[in-house]
Amino acid sequence: MTDVASLRPLLAVAAAALAIPLILASHRRPDLRDGWSVLAAVVQFVVVASMLPEVLAGDEFRWSAGAYAPGVEFALQADALGMLFAALASLLWVFTAFYGIGYMRGLEETNQTRFFAAFAGSLASAVGIAFAANLVTLFVFYELLSVSTYPLVAHDQTDEARAAGRKYLLYTFFGGGVLVLGGTVLVYSLAGTTSFGATTAGLTTADPALAKAAFAMLAAGFGVKAALMPAHSWLPDAMVAPTPVSGLLHAVAVVKAGVFGIARLVLDVYEPGLVEDLGVGLPLAAVAAFTLLAASVIALRQDRLKRRLAYSTISQLSYIVLGLALLDPTAITGGLLHIPAHAFMKLTLFFCAGIIHVETHTDHISEMDGIGKRMPLTMVAFAIAAAGMAGIPLVAGFVSKWFLLIGALEADKAIFAVALLVSGVLNIAYFWPIVYGAFFESPDEADEKPLVEGTLGGHVGPRPIQPIRPASAGDGESALGGAFASSSSGSRDEPAPLEDGEYAVDRHPSDHGAAERAGEEQSAAEGDHRDAGDEDGHSEGDVADDGANEHDDHDHEIHHGGPGPGGWQVRAWNGDESTWLMLGPILAAVAGAVVLGIVPYEAQFLELVEVVVEEVTA
């Protein structure tokens, strides 16, 4: 194992960072601008991938800018753990770059330049986090990630988006600027350094109370981004962001930066032995186990697809944290492998949610019955990824969950294995209805959805008959889910009426854009209906602005998502359902999930994980 001085870790960060000015400068030429975005993604991935063989052989690439402050070096270092995160983020950015172009153009979103620039900034920061060689460098990029993601969350510039942005800033800066910085300073004052791998000696001899405090501050600080309960509620709210953001950042780069921070903390700053001695692993594991169960239960009652996926993310991230906190080599392997496994699967799911939104304006699960006809390929990909989430073999989720279960048993903590199994059942419970509804039901003859629609999630109490009216779900959930989710319940399930009574989607009716781009005409019937719905939306929106006519607002909400009056159109299985700019990335991501499930070693990720675990346990 040797350290190689190399510019490549810096280059990987710079590839994305340099794209920002280029993207901003070419704001008048959308094609060139989006080209920079794709080019940066590809270059970043190539640079990262070029380091893979040596890192697998145990070498490390290192680049240092010299002392940042006395005793603190500003240095980047590509080791196996860093490579795991960097390779994942940069690979999936390539998919997302294409998908994002299709999505943003499909919806004719405003402020696309800012969007792509902030996206590149986020990826630069994420790879910086991956390659940071010490806690201070990691903190630098961690804060930059918070800053560069904020414009993406607040992108829509609606009241809801601004509120979500504010919440996001508050949570992440409290986690980063207060807790992580505090923990970093404490580690520095205890150990005299913050370089990964060099701090353990100092921390072992330090006052255990202070060492525990530093661990707690760092774990809590990273835990905010990893959406550990009770600091999770920014994540469902951040789903107001455009779907590529939800997909790559709020399922992969940002939230996994938090998880990655915990991995660095457990594996490199403290090392499992010391974590065990201090006795801080078990509380962390308990928090993770609670989060993964509670989030799964909350997910059952979410009617907005993206919110359900968000709670699923919260739950799945805790698998990783649980694996790390169990401190058993097999469990750590499972936890780390779950980073890429979950990333591929959740990216697929979010891409599916996004493409459904672009093509049909449908955001609610209760409106998706029979959608398998309209979007066959999308829903197949969705079904495969959902199966992986639940841990069904041949998809990525199974492999990592297998390691996690074995690890939990090896560590003599069977209770956590039970939690994992229960969560797997809950996964099926909240994903299967979507898949079943999409393929085996039709809008007219859908089963009741008592969990989502009934008060208290069951057949108790009054409940509305109309299956596609989501309004009552919000009321019901505030009774049950309110205990877990602290955000305002009003906006959770029903499409919140916005400042001007419109969705961004309404202002930029996507079907026109998509149809024109693809050079094909929508069928006359559907197009007419959609137009009518949109015009309706404008006039109704003005009424709703006065706050006088809630009911009209709801009536029109029914019209503009979900199937038309004649049910879903039937589209062929040849990609007719949307543009390949979006379908391609979906199929690539789901293929990745399957490859990772069938041949995890050949996919390199498991091999990387084993290098990490070997180093830690050596």
Add this chain to the structure above:
Amino acid sequence: MTDATLAPVLLIVLPIVGAAAVLVAGLRWSRAGWPIAAVTLAGEAGLAVWLADAVFGSEGRLVHELGAYGRPGPEGFAVGIELVADQLSAVVVALVALVALTALAATRRAGPRGTPFYAAYLLLVAGLMGVGLTGDVFNLFVFLEITGIATYTLVAADRRAPAAVASLKYLIVGTTGASLYLLGVGYLFLATGTLNMADLAATLAGEPSFVDGPMYTDPLVLASFAFVATGLFVKAAIFPLHTWQPGAYSEAPDGATVLIAALVSSIGAYAFLRLAVTVYTPAFFEATPIVATVVVTMASVSVVAGSALAVMQSRVKRLFAYSSVSQFGLIVAAVGIAVHPDSGTSAAEMALIGAVVHLVGHAVVKGGLFAAAMGLSLDAGARRIEDLAGLGRESPVLGGAMAVLGLTLVGVPPAIGFLGKWYIALGAIEAGIWPVAAVILASTVLTLAYVARVLEQLYFRAAAPTHPEDIDLGGHSDLPGGTAVSADGGTADSTAEQRTGDGAPIGVIAVAVVAAVVAVALGFGGAEFADALDPFLTEVLGQ
């Protein structure tokens, strides 16, 4: 002229001569003010670089005895006034010279113009230089008063009624503060018989033969510290002694605010740092531990209260003004940690570096923020926070500069704000003063609370279709110290003045952008700061 000990004298004399030249030339040419000031300040910058080169290079600490009276007598006490340039002074002098020169660019076309303005501007620089360089506590008072009087003039420079009220308030509060400081100096003189800083430190430590042992617990000395600290807290605008500051900052002409906000309070904080560390020395605080506790408590309260008040403001300049209350709380807290009896040498060293870094960083950032605010008000008449809506798109350069500087203030790395906070937090944690450490860390979120309001308006809200007249009416209407918004008659002429140009002149934009770039670049200079200050730290902390 190769003797570098001349530099401190020239640094103080040159702007005074320049001010006189402005006045004389103004009799003949009404527009001579700016060129003369520019030449003078360029000279100042050159002198500051020369001084810094000498101090950080071969010479080390420089002492210039005015009048060359020397140090006769058995104890070797100074008779005349000494100007002393050590590493800390050199940093402050360079900061003053460069910021004053840069800020002048903002006044080139945007005003305020006129002979008296530039004369006062140069006098202010002379006062700031004097405070930075003097080695005599009474002389420090004189320069503080020069600084103060020049600032009162600048605040009222555009002759608007609210500005005159703000200036009067500043005059009363500021002079009271200076008087308190003078009282403290008087006590100190009674106790020790000297006014020279180095001699004072030696006498308080009990070194001369005529005192019996250390005098740290002498009631006169304790009382003197109380007066001196209170007086300087007024100058540095520490809560609750800050009341002059928001009015003065927000009512002063925009061009003057850039300079005042960047340097005037900073020099008060510097004076406190200088006296606490080199005159009273950590030994004084060790003898009476409660003093340091009081200092850090006041500073912590200032951090929290300043941020809370900033969040409540509706006008851009007042928001940034209250932000200064909070930031100077951080600096004073750092000084308090440095002299706290609980801190070891390493903690004290970290805290002092943090204080200096944050002092420099805050000056750059706040000057840039006020320049950006000035530019946005020239561009779009934006004076209230809500007027900023959509300006990130309308004025991308100024909006971007304001965003970068705002995030620097929050402490987002790698910019300078983070560096200062890192050192101060490190000092607090190593010293084990946990409540203060918590406040310092929490200040990130507190600062974010008001910076995020600005960012959100700039970038995530479309411009409201309001008449520009309405905006300006709201802009100037409230009186200093009050939060009530009421229309008054004093807005018409200023509105006309600001509406003359079409958009922000290049000078204003340049100041904001330069400040943003420097703020980020300085963030990478942590090691250089520590190296530069090392001799000073070694001397005062005695390693």
